[in-house]
Amino acid sequence: MSATGKPRSVDRRRFLMDTARMAGGCAVAGTLLAYLARDARALPAEALRPPGALPESDFLSACIRCGLCVRDCPYDTLKLAELGEDGPATGTPYFTARTVPCEMCDDIPCVEACPTGALDPGLKNIDDARMGTAVLVDQENCLNFLGLRCDVCYRVCPVIDEAITLEPSHNTRSGHHAIFSPTVHADHCTGCGVCERSCVLPDAAIKVLPTRLARGSSAEHYLKGWEEKERKGAPVVEGIIDLPDRMPEMPGVGSEVPAFEPAFKLPGGGQ
Amino acid sequence: MSAKTRLPVGLEAIQHKGWINAHRFLLLRRLSQAFFLLLFLLGPWFGIWWVVGTLAGSRTFEVLPLTDPLVLAQSIVAGHLPEVTALIGAVIVLAVYAVIGGRVYCSWVCPINPITDAAHWLHERLGLQKGWQPKRMTRFWILGTVLLVSAITGTVAWELINPITMLHRGLIFGMGFVWALVVAIFLFDLVVSRRGWCSHICPVGAFYSLVGTKSVLRVSAVNRVDCDDCMDCYAVCPENHVISPALKGKDGETPLILSPDCTNCGRCIDVCSVDVFAFTHRYDNRAKKTVSTAVDAATEQAA
Ligand code: SF4
Ligand code: SF4
Ligand code: SF4
Ligand code: SF4
Ligand code: SF4
Numbered sequence: 001m002s003a004t005g006k007p008r009s010v011d012r013r014r015f016l017m018d019t020a021r022m023a024g025g026c027a028v029a030g031t032l033l034a035y036l037a038r039d040a041r042a043l044p045a046e047a048l049r050p051p052g053a054l055p056e057s058d059f060l061s062a063c064i065r066c067g068l069c070v071r072d073c074p075y076d077t078l079k080l081a082e083l084g085e086d087g088p089a090t091g092t093p094y095f096t097a098r099t100v101p102c103e104m105c106d107d108i109p110c111v112e113a114c115p116t117g118a119l120d121p122g123l124k125n126i127d128d129a130r131m132g133t134a135v136l137v138d139q140e141n142c143l144n145f146l147g148l149r150c151d152v153c154y155r156v157c158p159v160i161d162e163a164i165t166l167e168p169s170h171n172t173r174s175g176h177h178a179i180f181s182p183t184v185h186a187d188h189c190t191g192c193g194v195c196e197r198s199c200v201l202p203d204a205a206i207k208v209l210p211t212r213l214a215r216g217s218s219a220e221h222y223l224k225g226w227e228e229k230e231r232k233g234a235p236v237v238e239g240i241i242d243l244p245d246r247m248p249e250m251p252g253v254g255s256e257v258p259a260f261e262p263a264f265k266l267p268g269g270g271q
Numbered sequence: 272m273s274a275k276t277r278l279p280v281g282l283e284a285i286q287h288k289g290w291i292n293a294h295r296f297l298l299l300r301r302l303s304q305a306f307f308l309l310l311f312l313l314g315p316w317f318g319i320w321w322v323v324g325t326l327a328g329s330r331t332f333e334v335l336p337l338t339d340p341l342v343l344a345q346s347i348v349a350g351h352l353p354e355v356t357a358l359i360g361a362v363i364v365l366a367v368y369a370v371i372g373g374r375v376y377c378s379w380v381c382p383i384n385p386i387t388d389a390a391h392w393l394h395e396r397l398g399l400q401k402g403w404q405p406k407r408m409t410r411f412w413i414l415g416t417v418l419l420v421s422a423i424t425g426t427v428a429w430e431l432i433n434p435i436t437m438l439h440r441g442l443i444f445g446m447g448f449v450w451a452l453v454v455a456i457f458l459f460d461l462v463v464s465r466r467g468w469c470s471h472i473c474p475v476g477a478f479y480s481l482v483g484t485k486s487v488l489r490v491s492a493v494n495r496v497d498c499d500d501c502m503d504c505y506a507v508c509p510e511n512h513v514i515s516p517a518l519k520g521k522d523g524e525t526p527l528i529l530s531p532d533c534t535n536c537g538r539c540i541d542v543c544s545v546d547v548f549a550f551t552h553r554y555d556n557r558a559k560k561t562v563s564t565a566v567d568a569a570t571e572q573a574a
Contacts, residue, residue, distance in 0.1 A: 025409075030416040034428070036431050037426045061350050061425045061427065062353070064357065067444055068330060083441070090430070115353070115356040117357075
C-alpha cells in the first residue's frame with residue numbers, strides 16, 4: 001500500500017492541480033469572450049438589419065455570418081460587418097440607409113438565401129418587413145417644414161400614402177400658405193430607408209432609426225375615446241350630457257372679447 | 272547514426288526519392304488549400320458564382336448547402352433552432368469528415384494552416400525554443416468553454432474571434448482588421464508557442480478531431496520494420512505524439528495511426544526516405560514483417 005499508494009496520490013494531486021489550472025484558465029478566457037459577446041450586442045443606430053431579421057438578440061444566436069443574404073441582394077444593399085469597423089457584430093449583415101437603402105424586392109431574395117432562419121422565412125410580403133422606422137428628425141431644416149414643396153421623401157416611398165403622408169397645416173410664418181409636413185405612420189413603414197437616401201439636404205432630415213429608438217409605446221390600459229366610440233357606434237358611457245363649451249364672456253359685451261388694454265401704464269406715455 | 276541525425280530534416284528523403292516525391296503531399300495540400308479558397312473567390316473575382324458564401328455556410332451550384340457544424344452547434348446551444356437548409360449542410364460536412372478524417376479540414380482546407388505552417392517553418396529556420404506548450408487537453412477545454420459561453424450569452428461566441436472564418440470572410444468580403452489577427456497568430460506560433468495555435472489552442476481543430484474519431488481514411492506505418500530511426504517524421508508531424516503507438520508498436524499491435532489528432536496531412540509519408548508510411552483504411556491492420564532489400568542495400572551503402 002505505502003509503496004504504490006504514495007505515487008498514486010501524487011498522481012491524483014497533479015491531476016487535480018492540472019484540472020483546476022485548466023478550469024481557471026478557461027474561466028478567465030471564457031469571461032473575456034463573454035465580455036466580447038456582450039459588447040458585440042450593441043448595434044449602432046445607423047446599422048439596419050436585412051428584412052425579416054429576427055429581433056437583435058435572437059439574430060445574434062441565429063446568424064452564422066455566411067454572407068449568402070449579401071450575395072443574393074441584387075442592389076448591393078447589404079454588407080457584412082468587418083472586424084474593427086465601428087459597426088455591428090463582426091461578420092453579420094447590415095445596411096446603411098443613407099448609403100444604399102433596401103429596395104424592397106417583391107421576391108425578397110435575401111430572406112430566401114438565408115440557410116439558418118436568421119432572416120425569418122415567414123416573411124412573405126415585403127411590406128410586412130420592419131427593418132426600422134423612419135422619423136422626420138429635423139423639422140428645422142426639412143424644406144417642407146420651412147413651407148416649400150420638396151416632398152421628395154414622400155414621393156419616393158415604396159409604401160407612399162400609407163407609410164408616409166403629407167399633412168397640411170397653416171403656415172403661421174407667412175400667414176397665408178400651407179405647410180405639408182411629411183408624416184411617417186409607423187404601422188406601415190418598413191424601414192427600407194429610401195426616404196432617408198433621397199432626402200435632398202446634405203444631411204437627411206428624415207432618418208430610419210431602429211424601432212426601439214424611433215418609437216415610444218403607449219401604456220396597455222390607455223384607450224382612445226374616439227376609437228372606442230367609433231367601434232361601438234355610440235358614446236362609450238351612456239347618458240353623458242354634453243355641456244355647452246364656456247366661452248370668455250363679459251356682461252354687456254356678449255361673447256365679444258374686448259380689445260387688449262394693459263392694466264398698468266408706464267408714466268410718461270411710453271413709446 | 273549520429274552523423275545521420277545531424278542531416279537536415281527531409282534531406283535523406285529528397286536524396287532517395289527526389290524533391291517532388293519528398294514533398295508530394297505537401298504540394299497536394301497546398302494545391303487543395305488554394306483550390307478551396309479559389310472556389311469561393313471565383314465569384315467575387317471573376318463573377319463565376321459556382322460557390323457562394325463562406326466556410327461558415329455556402330451554396331454550391333445553387334443546390335448543395337454546406338454549413339460549418341461547429342458554428343451551427345454554437346447557434347443551437349445559443350438557443351436558435353436553424354432551418355433545415357443549414358442542418359442538412361452541417362450533416363453533409365459532418366458525414367464527409369467522419370469518413371475521411373476530421374482534421375483533414377485542418378490540413379487540406381483551413382486557410383489558417385498555411386500561416387501556422389509558415390510560422391513553424393520560420394521557427395525551425397531560426398532554431399527557436401519550443402516556448403509555452405499547453406497541455407494536450409487544452410483545446411478541448413477551450414471547445415467546451417466556447418460552447419458554454421455561446422449558451423450563456425446567446426450568441427455564436429467563437430465567431431467573434433475565430434481567425435479561420437474571419438480570414439476566409441475577409442478574403443471574400445473585405446478584410447477590415449483581420450490581418451492583425453493573422454499576424455498575431457503567426458507571431459504567437461513563432462515566438463510564444465511552437466505549433467501553439469493549431470496543435471494546442473484552436474477549438475475548431477479540437478472539434479474536427481472529435482468528428483474524425485472513427486474515420487476510415489488513416490495513415491499506417493505499414494513498413495515500420497524498415498524504420499531507421501532518423502526521426503524526420505517526428506520533426507515534421509504537427510501532432511507527433513500520434514506516431515509512436517503506430518511506428519513503435521510491437522508485433523501484433525496495429526501499425527495504424529488511430530489518434531484522431533492526426534490531420535492526415537501525409538507529411539510523414541513524404542519525409543520518410545524508406546517509405547514506412549502510407550494512406551490506407553482503418554480496417555487494414557497489415558504490417559510488413561521483413562526488411563526491404565532496397566533498404567538493406569541503402570544501409571550497406573551508407574555504412
Ligand atoms: S429586399 Fe431586396 S434590396 Fe432589400 S435587402 Fe433584401 S435583397 Fe436587398
Ligand atoms: S444569410 Fe442568414 S445566416 Fe447568412 S449572413 Fe445572412 S442572415 Fe446571417
Ligand atoms: S423607410 Fe421611408 S421610404 Fe421606406 S417605407 Fe418608411 S417612410 Fe417609406
Ligand atoms: S426629402 Fe428631406 S427636405 Fe424634402 S421633405 Fe423630405 S425630409 Fe424634408
Ligand atoms: S487547428 Fe484550427 S486553425 Fe489550425 S488548421 Fe485546424 S481548424 Fe485551422
